[in-house]
Amino acid sequence: MTLNLRVLSPNRVVWDSEVKEIILSTNSGQIGVLPNHASLVAAVDIGVMKIRLNGRWSTMALMGGFAKIDNDKITVLVNNAERDVDINLKEAQETFRIAKADLARAEGKRQAIEADVALKRARTRLEAINASPPVSNENFGE
Template sequence: MTLTLRVLAPDQSVFDATADEIILPSTTGLLGILPGHISMVTAIDFGVLRVFKNGNWDSIALTGGFAEVESNEVTVLVNKAELGKNIDSVQAEAELEKAKNKLSQTQDKEASPEKIKAQEELNKAKAWFQASKSN
């Protein structure tokens, strides 16, 4: 038995295929989904969705959104997503360093809009970098 996984962003369908196992980056931690999983809806955090199929793991970088599990079908709706194999790891690492530097420049500010935006950019950069290294 397999799962059907659809990962959708506003501008594209990123992934639409079957999988043996899925690991979602929910806002409460990593969530493993196997065939026969109970129906549920969960919030998705910045992170890497892992897809196990035919003995191999693939990665998809995600920004926030939602996932629904229903009758062995998993639908993930996110603001942005990209297959790990399509991410340039050198560029992703450069973006990660840039985001770390930007956040360090806002450390003296309490929960300012600049600091919140810098933290969000860092979270996205981490997800893209991790996904680029996972394939």
């Protein structure tokens, strides 16, 4: 059995295909979704989504939004998303370095909040590249 996963940002379709499983970062923690999952609407946090397809895992950096799960269809509407294979490691590392420096220099509550969000986005992009796949039953012949 499979799930139909669609990840949409304001300017493009980031993902649209059948998958076996996803692990999604929500505002209340991570959730795993397999076929026949209960219907659900959840706020998506800035974080990494893991996608299992054909026994392999891919990752995607999500920049906040909403997810709807219903009848083995998952629609994820996000502010922005990047697949791990589309993220340039050197650029992501530089963005992270700049975001850390900006947070250290932030003056006032508003600047600190904005810098903290920028740092979280930069960290998520690096995590998407470096994410190690979780263990699945498929790896053990089940």
